Amino acid sequence: MTKILLIAIAFAAVFWLLRNHRRRADRAAQPPPDAPAEDMVACAHCGVHLPRGESLISEARHFCSQEHEQEFRR
Numbered sequence: 001m002t003k004i005l006l007i008a009i010a011f012a013a014v015f016w017l018l019r020n021h022r023r024r025a026d027r028a029a030q031p032p033p034d035a036p037a038e039d040m041v042a043c044a045h046c047g048v049h050l051p052r053g054e055s056l057i058s059e060a061r062h063f064c065s066q067e068h069e070q071e072f073r074r
């Protein structure tokens with residue numbers, strides 16, 4: 001019984017070490033995100049997705065460009 005417990009603990013320790021190592025490797029590989037990911041919005045005219053900050057907002061709708069905003073109004 002003690003043997004089984006020791007084996008289980010050893011497996012848990014190995015698993016924990018591997019997980020920590022992988023996390024550290026992932027963190028080293030990726031640059032830390034400075035800003036949270038920006039919401040994506042769809043153009044009300046053509047449906048293309050773009051970051052909210054780059055979209056034109058008109059009457060609570062998002063557009064990818066001035067042309068699409070004008071075409072949508074027509």
Ligand SMILES: [Zn+2]
Binds near residue numbers: 043045046048063068
């Ligand atoms: Zn568009």
